[in-house]
Each structure stands twice: as structure tokens, then as C-alpha cells.
Amino acid sequence: MPSHSKPCVRTPLPGPRARQLLERDANVVSPSYTRAYPLVAARGKDVWIEDVDGNVFLDFAAGIAVCATGHCHPEVVGVICEQAETLIHLSGTDFYYAPQIELAEKLVAIAPGNFPKKVFFTNSGAEAVEAAIKLSRFATHRPHLIAFYGGFHGRTMGALTLTASKPVQHRGFLPLLPEVSHVTFPTEDCEPTWKQLAELFHRKIDPREVAAIVVEPIQGEGGYLVPPPEFLRGLKDICEKHAILLVADEIQSGMGRTGRMFAIEHFGVQPDILCVAKGIASGLPLGAIIARAELMSWPPGAHASTFGGNPVACRAALATIRLLESSLIANAARMGEILLQGMDDLAKKYPFLGHVRGKGLMAAMDVFTDETRSKLSPARRQEILKLCFEGGLLLLGCGDAGIRFCPPLTVGPDHVSIALDLLGQACENTEGEIT
Numbered sequence: 068m069p070s071h072s073k074p075c076v077r078t079p080l081p082g083p084r085a086r087q088l089l090e091r092d093a094n095v096v097s098p099s100y101t102r103a104y105p106l107v108a109a110r111g112k113d114v115w116i117e118d119v120d121g122n123v124f125l126d127f128a129a130g131i132a133v134c135a136t137g138h139c140h141p142e143v144v145g146v147i148c149e150q151a152e153t154l155i156h157l158s159g160t161d162f163y164y165a166p167q168i169e170l171a172e173k174l175v176a177i178a179p180g181n182f183p184k185k186v187f188f189t190n191s192g193a194e195a196v197e198a199a200i201k202l203s204r205f206a207t208h209r210p211h212l213i214a215f216y217g218g219f220h221g222r223t224m225g226a227l228t229l230t231a232s233k234p235v236q237h238r239g240f241l242p243l244l245p246e247v248s249h250v251t252f253p254t255e256d257c258e259p260t261w262k263q264l265a266e267l268f269h270r271k272i273d274p275r276e277v278a279a280i281v282v283e284p285i286q287g288e289g290g291y292l293v294p295p296p297e298f299l300r301g302l303k304d305i306c307e308k309h310a311i312l313l314v315a316d317e318i319q320s321g322m323g324r325t326g327r328m329f330a331i332e333h334f335g336v337q338p339d340i341l342c343v344a345k346g347i348a349s350g351l352p353l354g355a356i357i358a359r360a361e362l363m364s365w366p367p368g369a370h371a372s373t374f375g376g377n378p379v380a381c382r383a384a385l386a387t388i389r390l391l392e393s394s395l396i397a398n399a400a401r402m403g404e405i406l407l408q409g410m411d412d413l414a415k416k417y418p419f420l421g422h423v424r425g426k427g428l429m430a431a432m433d434v435f436t437d438e439t440r441s442k443l444s445p446a447r448r449q450e451i452l453k454l455c456f457e458g459g460l461l462l463l464g465c466g467d468a469g470i471r472f473c474p475p476l477t478v479g480p481d482h483v484s485i486a487l488d489l490l491g492q493a494c495e496n497t498e499g500e501i502t
């Protein structure tokens with residue numbers, strides 16, 4: 068793909084080739100996917116995506132916060148090709164190979180906490196959360212789990228039970244896992260959360276029967292919500308008081324996205340189990356939990372995965388982490404500041420935008436019906452996302468009416484400026500007063 072410096076949309080969207088593929092997709096692909104607009108991608112390079120009709124888009128979605136190193140980074144592609152010619156699969160469940168061991172060593176070293184740790188590999192975020200649920204119950208011999216409203220942890224039955232994001236994710240799939248409770252995720256004041264936990268422990272659940280509290284240090288799908296600075300410390304204290312495990316779901320917030328390797332590092336807290344996926348392997352399917360070594364007391368056969376931690380994905384992850392450490396985490400922190408400043412400026416210019424929040428390149432703002440900012444407008448948010456797409460910018464929504472920014476961590480100031488300009492143009496063109 069040739070290199071680009073700006074978006075170029077030269078056909079109506081979807082273009083003729085895209086339209087044909089959309090028709091075929093509608094016949095054979097599950098309608099449960101959540102496509103906000105009809106992008107049919109052909110190829111990607113760094114922060115650019117070219118569609119099947121030759122239109123070029125600036126990508127501020129990164130495959131849902133996955134392509135941390137940009138699309139098809141040459142170093143990542145290089146190790147994928149090399150490993151694919153050497154050994155594609157063997158199953159780390161039954162045998163051993165160096166890339167899996169090397170990656171486990173690396174994850175143990177970079178995960179917060181100066182204590183021995185061990186790693187279990189998966190193919191996805193949901194599977195990492197499943198592994199965390201199973202390990203928490205196994206290691207503590209306790210049944211209960213506590214999670215947060217607005218949290219998103221995946222679609223498999225256990226992860227789905229922890230998820231409390233949108234009813235459509237649960238409807239038709241009940242019953243879910245028993246013994247799971249939810250409390251409020253704080254954004255300004257932790258007191259309501261502490262009160263709900265106290266009430267839960269007073270009225271319903273003996274804390275000695277709680278295996279784990281599962282939390283996204285910065286909520287992803289729920290709206291890129293950053294909790295008050297004291298929240299995670301307070302949660303950890305409650306966990307320590309009752310010997311409850313703290314599980315940090317960093318599937319979206321981890322791997323450099325927030326300007327630190329893991330978002331929980333902003334809060335100075337060390338989880339007992341850390342879940343990662345998404346950005347870890349620049350787009351190859353890989354997830355993992357990194358747990359205190361003493362928790363991994365489960366015997367052979369207790370938990371395993373045929374594909375989890377396959378050699379190609381592990382090599383891609385090692386290359387990804389090298390790039391994150393050498394420059395991309397620092398870049399995410401720097402570009403995040405520029406981005407948040409630009410978002411603030413946009414919210415000043417378009418008063419129906421507001422509630423700018425985030426850390427690093429995990430940032431969002433809400434869309435309201437009007438300048439009073441009293442009512443969120445999911446419809447206007449959808450319209451803005453579509454107008455951005457038509458202008459050559461890929462963005463995703465989050466929360467009830469949030470616009471999420473999760474570009475590759477390779478973005479530079481020019482990309483941020485183009486993205487904000489295109490969003491500004493979209494805002495100019497929205498119809499007012501959409502509810």
C-alpha cells in the first residue's frame with residue numbers, strides 16, 4: 068500500500084465494490100455484529116486503511132484498540148513471516164516452544180508487582196476473563212464475584228455475566244453464571260460504590276465467600292471512563308481486608324494505550340490477576356492472564372487451550388512489546404495530551420460536545436442533544452460517526468453517546484490534527500436537536 072498523508076474519499080460510500088461485498092455479507096455473516104458504518108477494508112498501513120474501492124481513511128479505531136503498532140508494522144510482519152515458515156502451531160497445552168516461554172517471561176516482568184507471577188495464554192479477551200474467573204474460584208475456593216455497572220468483559224457465558232454494559236448483550240442468553248453481583252463504577256465520587264459494597268457485604272454476601280472483584284481500571288466499552296484517583300487503591304484495600312482477589316481487566320486499557328504499559332500503573336495498585344488481549348500482538352489473536360504465582364495451583368488438565376499462545380502470535384507479541392517499550396508508550400502519552408487538548412477545544416466550539424476524558428490514546432467525549440448538555444444523544448453520535456466516515460476518518464462509539472478515540476499508538480501530531488479537523492467538519496454538518 069502506498070504511503071499516505073491525508074484521507075481521500077473518491078467514491079460515494081459504500082463504493083461499488085464495497086456494496087457487492089456488503090450484499091454477500093448480509094447473506095452469510097451473523098447479523099449480531101455491531102457495524103456502525105459500511106467500511107469494507109482491503110489493506111492497512113500504519114494509521115491508514117484503504118477500502119476495496121481505493122478510498123483512504125485515517126484510522127482512529129485501530130480494530131477496536133488492537134493495532135497498537137499501526138497496521139502491518141514491518142517488524143511485526145517480519146517476525147510473523149519468519150515464525151510462519153518455522154513453526155505455526157504445536158499447542159502449548161501439550162508441548163513446549165521458546166516463543167511462548169519468552170513471552171511469559173516478558174509478561175511476568177512487565178506486569179505490575181514485584182512478586183513471582185505465572186501466565187496462562189488464551190486466544191481472546193473473553194477467554195482471558197474466563198481464565199481469571201476460573202482461577203479466582205479455584206485458588207480461593209470461594210463462589211462469589213463482584214463486577215461493575217458499565218463494565219464490559221466479553222461475550223462467553225462467564226465473561227458475559229460480569230458484563231453489565233447493555234441489556235442486548237444479555238437478552239435471550241439467560242440464565243448466566245450464578246453468584247455474580249454488580250456495583251456502581253465511580254467517575255467522580257467513590258462513596259456510593261463503597262456504600263453499595265458495604266451494603267452487599269452486610270445484607271447479602273459474606274465477603275469471606277467472595278473470590279474476586281473484577282474491574283477495568285479505565286472502563287472501555289462503558290465509555291472510556293476514568294475513575295477518581297483514589298478508587299483503585301480503595302478497592303485494593305477492601306480486597307486485602309477480606310482476602311478477595313483483585314482482577315484487573317486491561318484487555319482494552321493495557322499494552323501502552325494509556326501512556327503506561329498498564330492503566331492500573333496510573334493508580335499505583337498491583338492486581339492479583341491481570342487480563343490482557345487486544346493490543347498485545349498487533350492484531351493476531353492472543354490473550355493472557357498474568358497471576359500471582361501462588362494462585363496458579365491448578366493441576367494439569369484443570370484449564371488449557373489448543374491455540375492459546377501459539378508461536379506466531381507469541382512472536383508478534385514479543386515484537387509488539389519491544390516497539391511499545393522503545394517508543395510507542397511514550398508517544399501515546401505525548402499524543403494523548405495533544406488529543407485531549409484538541410477535544411477540549413472542539414467541545415468549546417461545539418457545545419453539544421462535552422465530558423472530555425481519557426488517558427493517553429484512550430480518550431472519549433459525549434454527544435448531547437443541545438448546548439445545555441443535559442441529555443445525551445446516541446442518534447447524533449451515530450450521525451457524527453457516519454459523517455466522519457464519509458470525510459475519511461474511522462472512529463467508534465462507546466458508552467451511551469460517546470465518541471471514542473483509540474488510534475494506533477504510532478499516530479503523530481499531524482494525524483491528531485487531521486482527525487480533529489474532520490470531526491469538527493462532521494459537527495458543522497450535523498442536524499441540531501437530534502434526540
Ligand SMILES: Cc1ncc(COP(=O)(O)O)c(C=O)c1O
Pocket residue numbers: 131191192193194196219220221222283287288316317318319320344345
Ligand atoms: C475490557 C474488555 N474486556 C474483555 C473484552 C473481550 O475481548 P474479546 O472481544 O477479545 O473477547 C473486551 C472487548 O472489547 C474489553 O474491552
